Amino acid sequence: MENKGEEIKFASYPEGWEKAKEMIDFIEDEDAKQAFMIGYANNLLRM
Amino acid sequence: METLQDKIKLFENACNFVQSDRIPTYSNYWTYIILDAGYTLKDGIYNTANTADAVFRFHEKYGFDCYGYFGARNPWNVTEPFDGNHYIVNEAAETINIKDKILMEPEEYDELISDVWKFVWEKAIPRKCPGTLAEDAWDRYKVSLQAQKDYGAFLDGVVGKLLGEYQVPLVAGAWGLIPFEMLFNYFRGIKGVSIDLRRRYDKVVEASKACEDIAEMPAMYAQLEGEQPPIFAHHGAFCLLAHTVVSEKQFNELFWPYIKKAVDICVEKGKRLFLFTEGSIGRFDCFQDIPRGAAVLQPEQDDVFELRKKFPQLAINGGMSSALLGNGTVDECLDYAKKLVEELGPGFVMGQDKMMSFRNDAKPENILAVQQFCKEYYK
Numbered sequence: 001m002e003n004k005g006e007e008i009k010f011a012s013y014p015e016g017w018e019k020a021k022e023m024i025d026f027i028e029d030e031d032a033k034q035a036f037m038i039g040y041a042n043n044l045l046r047m
Numbered sequence: 048m049e050t051l052q053d054k055i056k057l058f059e060n061a062c063n064f065v066q067s068d069r070i071p072t073y074s075n076y077w078t079y080i081i082l083d084a085g086y087t088l089k090d091g092i093y094n095t096a097n098t099a100d101a102v103f104r105f106h107e108k109y110g111f112d113c114y115g116y117f118g119a120r121n122p123w124n125v126t127e128p129f130d131g132n133h134y135i136v137n138e139a140a141e142t143i144n145i146k147d148k149i150l151m152e153p154e155e156y157d158e159l160i161s162d163v164w165k166f167v168w169e170k171a172i173p174r175k176c177p178g179t180l181a182e183d184a185w186d187r188y189k190v191s192l193q194a195q196k197d198y199g200a201f202l203d204g205v206v207g208k209l210l211g212e213y214q215v216p217l218v219a220g221a222w223g224l225i226p227f228e229m230l231f232n233y234f235r236g237i238k239g240v241s242i243d244l245r246r247r248y249d250k251v252v253e254a255s256k257a258c259e260d261i262a263e264m265p266a267m268y269a270q271l272e273g274e275q276p277p278i279f280a281h282h283g284a285f286c287l288l289a290h291t292v293v294s295e296k297q298f299n300e301l302f303w304p305y306i307k308k309a310v311d312i313c314v315e316k317g318k319r320l321f322l323f324t325e326g327s328i329g330r331f332d333c334f335q336d337i338p339r340g341a342a343v344l345q346p347e348q349d350d351v352f353e354l355r356k357k358f359p360q361l362a363i364n365g366g367m368s369s370a371l372l373g374n375g376t377v378d379e380c381l382d383y384a385k386k387l388v389e390e391l392g393p394g395f396v397m398g399q400d401k402m403m404s405f406r407n408d409a410k411p412e413n414i415l416a417v418q419q420f421c422k423e424y425y426k
Contacts, residue, residue, distance in 0.1 A: 009180075009184070010179050010180075010184035010185055010188060011168060011169055011172065011180050011184070012168070012169060013162075013164055013165040013168040014164075014165075016168065017168050020188060023188070023189070023192065026196055035266065036195075038260075038261060038263060038266075039263075040125070040192075040195055041167060041168070041172065041261065042261070042263075043122055043125045043126065043195065044125070044126055044129065044131060044172045044175060044176050044179075044191075045167070045171060045172060045175055045233045046232070046233065047122055047123055047125060047126045047131070047132060047133075
């Protein structure tokens with residue numbers, strides 16, 4: 001994934017998902033980041 | 048002054064049909080709160096400082112014991128960087144509507160079932176939020192992510208003041224979404240899923256199971272199983288809407304196992320569920336199997352007196368007629384409030400019979416009169 005750099009598409013899974021998760025710099029705990037991403041994805045679907 | 052724990056005890060008592068020294072009250076007021084504070088819908092929702100102001104002013108004016116809506120509903124700032132807001136705000140009519148969206152075609156069930164997260168991230172979300180496919184998607188994501196972070200900070204602030212200064216508990220700690228609701232609300236839409244229930248029911252069942260993770264069911268069960276801070280009126284909650292399109296047999300397969308599992312945990316742990324049931328719920332016999340004390344029903348279109356006959360062991364949170372609150376006199380509201388309390392007994396929390404959304408859903412003087420009645424009735 002690191003070699004692809006900016007070529008990673010946002011709407012790609014798992015690459016885009018993982019990069020999006022890594023960019024959550026205000027949460028340290030990995031499980032909490034995953035939980036945040038699930039809530040975030042729900043908001044994108046819901047709102 | 049009543050403490051947070053005093054108020055939580057009111058809800059615990061109601062759930063167990065134990066009479067308290069007053070009737071607990073629950074606010075099912077939603078967009079009404081924004082309008083009652085004098086904000087336009089957009090000013091009251093996009094600007095979270097205004098949202099918080101509206102919530103706090105509503106509490107100071109009416110003083111409910113718990114709030115279904117405290118600002119957590121419409122984080123449109125999160126989806127708009129990706130051009131993904133499907134809501135339609137009509138300021139003149141003071142209404143908010145949402146488009147019935149189709150994010151999955153019927154022939155894509157197998158794709159969702161085989162890898163739900165891949166389907167959601169690569170297909171469903173891009174169809175809802177086309178900006179996720181744009182060349183500048185990562186820049187948009189930074190804006191969206193900041194909005195999500197800001198939204199969380201806003202909610203933390205509101206919750207802190209409700210719990211601290213106002214000593215008001217939150218509704219519940221562990222929220223779950225019945226996975227079938229994902230198909231109904233997000234992927235197939237009301238029309239699509241209604242057709243699928245008849246033409247490809249087996250796929251609907253499989254897809255529902257595949258959606259358990261994204262519907263956050265494992266997280267809900269884990270929270271219910273674990274220790275929860277003493278800040279909630281109830282411990283877990285479901286909001287049911289999609290049951291309005293299924294038969295009882297389908298309900299027993301698509302909904303009941305999830306509710307039953309949460310109920311079983313509550314029974315084991317001495318906890319309770321808040322079941323917010325939009326539409327009508329009285330036709331589903333399985334609710335008769337929930338033991339007293341394990342859940343409270345927030346009905347909407349059901350006749351609460353008939354509901355009590357059918358589910359005599361379940362406390363009812365709701366009942367107050369929005370037709371009367373909006374169009375009746377103070378005396379008419381008080382007469383009905385008295386009827387509710389006298390017929391539903393101690394297993395009752397005074398709430399409203401719908402999500403109060405419009406200015407004409409209630410007159411302020413009627414809300415105040417019913418609130419005062421609830422404080423004094425058992426004195």
